[in-house]
Amino acid sequence: MLSEALGIKLVTLDEAMKTLERNSEIIYMGWLFASSVKGYKRASKKFRVNTVVATGLCPTGELLTEVRKTSSVPKSTALFTVQGGMDREKLRGVDKFMINALIKFLEKNKTPSEKDLAMLSLIKNGGDFVSFKNLDAVIKRFKEN
Ligand SMILES: Cc1cc2nc3c(=O)[nH]c(=O)nc-3n(C[C@H](O)[C@H](O)[C@H](O)COP(=O)(O)O)c2cc1C
Structure with a gap:
């Protein structure tokens, strides 16, 4: 939905690791697991993460301080939480x-x-x-x- 709204290419992290050049600028989207963003650490080692979008159970816009700390997202990187779901x-x-x-x-x-x-x-x-x-x-x- 995000890539559709922004008109930018969507790839999974595994695909990105294989096909995107080192230091490519990306928006990283991952799900929240015990307040940390799954896959962010791996992505941040290879790419310039411009923005992190974390999907979780928490209401949209909440838990930002905790997630930033747990995942060590630098202050210079924009961070958003968005409510997803549970099945x-x-x-x-x-x-x-x-x-x-x-x-x-x-x-x-x-x-x-x-x-x-x-x-x-x-x-x-x-x-x-x-x-x-x-x-x-x-x-x-x-x-x-
Ligand atoms: C083991 C586990 C831990 C989770 N921890 C958190 C959490 O700390 N904070 C939160 O808001 N959501 C948490 N969630 C909820 C998921 O982030 C949520 O279900 C998310 O929408 C899953 O993404 P998906 O729909 O792309 O699979 C957790 C889910 C699981 C299964």
Whole structure:
């Protein structure tokens, strides 16, 4: 959706590692795993990452400080979080184990906030929040620069 909106080429990280020249300027998009952006470290070693877009369960625009710190995204690199979704049926291995452990942990909380409850429901029951609207800020920045 982002490449469509910006009119730029989309490649997977594996393809990029094989076909893009070192120091190519890229927008890196990856999913959030324990507050770090999957694949970002690998991409940042080879390419000039102009912007990082992290898809996660958190609402769009949240968790920025934590994600920047956990993934060591420099201040000079623009960072956006966008809400994606959860489909537990598709999870396997470590991912499935971690999400099930997180559900058990959240369920133990006797005084959950509204946010905790919303997160628990999203993780347990799944949901899809992918939308062009979530990309508004990313698109705006790209057009301004
Ligand atoms: C093991 C695991 C850990 C996750 N950790 C986070 C997290 O720390 N923060 C967050 O917002 N979302 C987290 N998520 C949610 C994913 O980032 C979210 O489901 C994302 O939309 C997945 O991307 P995809 O739809 O491209 O597969 C986690 C998901 C899994 C399976």
